[in-house]
Amino acid sequence: MAIQRKAVALISGGLDSMLAAKVIMEQGVHVEGINFYTGFCVEGHTHAIRKKDKAKPKRNNSLWVAEQLGIKLHIVDVIEEYKDVLINPKHGYGANLNPCLDCKVFMVNKAKQWIEENDFDFIITGEVIGQRPMSQRKDTMPVIAKESGADDRLLRPLCGKNLPATLPEKEGWIKREGLYDFSGRTRKPQMALAEQYGFTDYAQPAGGCCFLTDKNYSTKLVDLWTVRGHKEYELDDIMLLKVGRHIRPNKNFKMIVAREDGENKYLQGYKKSFVSMVSISHGGPVVLIDGTPSDTDLELAARITARYGQGRDADEVEVQVLQQGVEKSLHVKPLGKDEIPKEWYV
Ligand code: SF4
Numbered sequence: 001m002a003i004q005r006k007a008v009a010l011i012s013g014g015l016d017s018m019l020a021a022k023v024i025m026e027q028g029v030h031v032e033g034i035n036f037y038t039g040f041c042v043e044g045h046t047h048a049i050r051k052k053d054k055a056k057p058k059r060n061n062s063l064w065v066a067e068q069l070g071i072k073l074h075i076v077d078v079i080e081e082y083k084d085v086l087i088n089p090k091h092g093y094g095a096n097l098n099p100c101l102d103c104k105v106f107m108v109n110k111a112k113q114w115i116e117e118n119d120f121d122f123i124i125t126g127e128v129i130g131q132r133p134m135s136q137r138k139d140t141m142p143v144i145a146k147e148s149g150a151d152d153r154l155l156r157p158l159c160g161k162n163l164p165a166t167l168p169e170k171e172g173w174i175k176r177e178g179l180y181d182f183s184g185r186t187r188k189p190q191m192a193l194a195e196q197y198g199f200t201d202y203a204q205p206a207g208g209c210c211f212l213t214d215k216n217y218s219t220k221l222v223d224l225w226t227v228r229g230h231k232e233y234e235l236d237d238i239m240l241l242k243v244g245r246h247i248r249p250n251k252n253f254k255m256i257v258a259r260e261d262g263e264n265k266y267l268q269g270y271k272k273s274f275v276s277m278v279s280i281s282h283g284g285p286v287v288l289i290d291g292t293p294s295d296t297d298l299e300l301a302a303r304i305t306a307r308y309g310q311g312r313d314a315d316e317v318e319v320q321v322l323q324q325g326v327e328k329s330l331h332v333k334p335l336g337k338d339e340i341p342k343e344w345y346v
């Protein structure tokens with residue numbers, strides 16, 4: 001009796017990895033999914049907090065993909081290990097702080113370790129030659145296979161016909177004719193294949209699978225590293241970069257101002273670890289202060305906090321400050337609109 005071959009598919013939550021897994025499932029291979037959680041994933045965090053995307057279903061797209069495919073999904077926390085990938089990328093960054101090539105090498109290497117531990121035969125990714133400028137180029141795709149150590153156990157079903165034969169093909173575990181030859185930035189072949197499989201309502205991420213491709217997010221992360229003088233970060237740091245309006249009036253402190261009720265609630269959860277303030281004489285947002293503000297800085301922060309509340313035109317606003325469990329009130333005049341320089345906005 002033929003041995004049932006098993007493959008693990010890197011599932012990002014997007015269409016390409018979903019199709020790649022399906023193509024191989026169609027060839028009778030047992031497929032399970034693996035999703036790596038770096039802390040920067042766009043999935044199920046800020047879009048669950050903010051109101052603006054309310055029309056969209058709140059779902060974890062990788063879980064949704066696994067459900068659509070009817071496969072088991074392994075979600076692996078790589079937050080700590082990923083720090084070195086982001087802080088010291090051997091191949092550098094893309095247009096923003098996205099270390100896509102190192103990231104792919106890292107993930108495929110993790111998947112390789114996983115298949116060895118779980119007695120699986122090969123790895124599937126949804127990569128397509130020419131789809132992305134950094135990690136999905138004809139010259140960088142072999143780099144991923146080599147540096148990850150996966151070598152010919154790494155199969156890209158959506159463009160496999162354009163690449164040298166991999167072990168699953170050579171061993172006859174799958175048929176090369178059943179692979180595809182997609183290339184370039186066009187999404188049309190993927191959309192046509194999705195239609196053929198009856199997949200609708202799939203996620204369409206704009207820039208990539210994580211916040212590191214986002215210019216504004218990257219600017220905030222650079223600011224964090226610059227003022228700290230080193231590139232370290234904790235999970236809370238990178239989560240908070242996704243939330244609120246960030247204002248840095250001075251090198252020694254930054255304000256995170258909630259933009260809506262969902263963010264107010266989210267920032268409340270951090271009140272014990274940060275200095276926080278809120279206008280109590282008039283309605284206003286929850287504000288966290290990150291850093292080491294002096295009393296003069298707190299006064300300025302209170303005036304900015306008042307500016308973002310309903311008392312912005314009042315002569316005086318009472319702002320409650322909570323610092324290390326001690327509450328105090330500051331009576332301040334809200335800062336005028338033009339008194340907050342543009343450079344303060346991170
Ligand atoms: S977009 Fe983010 S998760 Fe995707 S490959 Fe690039 S760095 Fe990695």
